[in-house]
Amino acid sequence: MLNGKKILLGVTGGIAAFKAASLCSMLVKQGAEVRVIMTESATKFISELTLQALSKNAVYTDTFDEKKPEAIAHIELADWADLVLVAPITANMIGKMAVGIGDDMLSTTLLAVTAPIMLAPAMNVHMYTHPAVSRNMAELRSRGVHMIEPGVGLLACGYTGKGRMEEPEAIVEEVNQFFKRQSKRADLPLAGKKVVVTAGGTIERIDPVRYITNDSSGKMGFAVAKAAQELGADVTLVVARTQVAPPLNINTVYVESAMEMYEAVANVWQDTDILVKAAAVADYRPKSPAQHKIKKSGDALQLELVKNIDILQTLGQQKTSQFLIGFAAETENLEQYAMDKLQRKNCDLLIANDVTQAGAGFGIDTNIVNIYDAQGLVKSLPMMTKEEMGLHIMELAAERLAGVGK
Template sequence: MLTGKKVLLGVTGGIAAFKAASLCSKLVKEGAEVRVIMTDSATKFITELTMQALSKNFVYTDTFDEKHAESIAHINLADWADLVLVAPATANIIGKMAAGIADDMLSTTLLATQAPIMLAPAMNVHMYEHPAVTRNLSELAARGVLMIEPGEGLLACGYTGKGRMEEPESIVQVVNDYFAREDRISQKPLSGKKMVVTAGGTVERIDPVRYITNDSSGKMGFAIAKAAQRLGADVVLIAGHTQVEPPVGIPVTRVLSAQDMYEAVQAVWSDTDILVKAAAVADYRPKEAAVQKIKKSDDSLVLELVKNIDILETLGKQKTMQFLIGFAAETENVEQHAMDKLKRKNCDLLVANDVTALGAGFGSETNIVNIYDASGLVRSVPKMAKDEVALQILELVGERLAGTDR
């Protein structure tokens, strides 16, 4: 299944380095061309000769040991790879990657490559849970580094907990799935579909200098728009108040209030195939917006709020052939609230997250979501970059529209 794929395997100095031999062998048997970089510490656990025999290629350990005069090894390897897989990935290499340190062959190559990077962390449970390691992993996930979660169980150090490198068979399956997915993306499964994406928060004016809004940054909606374009859709982006710039190359209609957003969606609704309602729309607005700035006077100020139009519910009632995806940002009872919202608003899919969870809140670079349909939970997406979360959501949409429903 990996025939023709070029995998650069990085092996670092943890006891799980012995698993790298089996991993390398299995990748080669699957048809991949494998080249190996070992850190100096890794060679204390497993020999270069072992990895050379299994990969049938030179093993690289020293940045200054140039095996071919016509090229610079770490740049050549960085350009060569279709995927860089670091297994095991110790706390040390994770920290170097997060900080941009390049002080050996592996860290230098990781800094130079434009290929996707996949990490299989392995370390003591207390190291894995250390705030510095947690921060570094979150930083790398936000940059789009792919993670293979470590397993739980008895560790080599004698502790029991999370930190054991995933088994080679499972890692090979993840690599297979990654390349299969890239092949599906290259086929543009949403080609010919018009997708409307709403993003950001709405602004409801109190007076000319004050307004009601929320913490939505627009990052998730913008990630959805980019993923839709990558999958071949004709994308229309409708954005409210955002903290970041919209993706380049996608037309944007800017709006302020909930009513503005509703009207913008209605203008394109009739020929929409897919609507992703990722915007955080204000539920209420001031009954009357003051024409002039409200001056401070009494100790209290009473604002009368009235309900805004519920865009998602309205479109759910109006839809004919449109595929409708809603979002729910919750702080408690996530599944209960998500299923209730999906049914009330007649969504085909509902993407829910707990915004109180670390790495899933407003403005973060990552997200953690559960995707529901009328029958319940369809897919759980662990913490990863919002661009990656967006691809997972839209892949599911493509499967539903194609009738494959994997």
């Protein structure tokens, strides 16, 4: 799997940096071409010469030490890599990545990378569980960065707990598995396609502590996103309020209101191949949200609502080559309302369910749907898990995108 693969190995300053020598050697022995970037603090634990000898390539440590006059090193390295592996990565570098700081050779290169990134954290157990570090790692995971979980054991500081960098053999196996999955994805029906999925229920603020929302849990949208990824797509999730956490290792954009959701989708619309609008978007919003908490007074409160942007209809009018899938949660006249929505909003497929049916409502793990296109009912899917349903929907979308079964 690693023969001919170009791996950019980043090494940061922790006691586990000594493991980078074994890691580099193993990658090279399996046929990978390895180039190394070390932080200044990493050079206090292991020498540049060691990694240069093992990688058989010059080691980079200084942003301003340009080895080729005709190229900018951190851009060239970022463009060159098939995979970026930072092992070990410290809490400091994780924090830099999370907020976008580029103040040395490695952090600057990481800002320019478009290849997949894999991180192997190593630090004290209390540092690893610190809320700021946990938040930063969650942010990186939401962008699709792959984390190689540290092991549990005796740490250099004398503590016993989670924080030991995973052993080089296990990391090399993770890298092999990554390229194995990638090679399989190249043959998958959505390989090379960009899929955007919206999920959850939007929030429209009444005042700083109250809002209008709905019962959407996000589970159906998350299932569709996971299915699209399994079929090889490059997936972006646009997520509003949900009852469960989004899937790991999928690029996730968090929003609150209908307008924020529209803007997030509009930002990637031109490059989108398939848009799945599984989110439940508020039709109306308060005309004038209060700047401060509304105090209780009198027996009634009047709230004036105005119409929100209709994201599905707006994008349906704008679409050129995009394949557009809408959702409709109904309580009566399912086919009539579904076909009306499909036509008005220029959808290619419309997934409709009757939320009054047992097993088809919000917040549960199953669903029952009918799928419609411009000619009418395409198929009815009986009760099944949302994960199974997501796969059915995306397989159908892949067929339609390829011109099969239209």
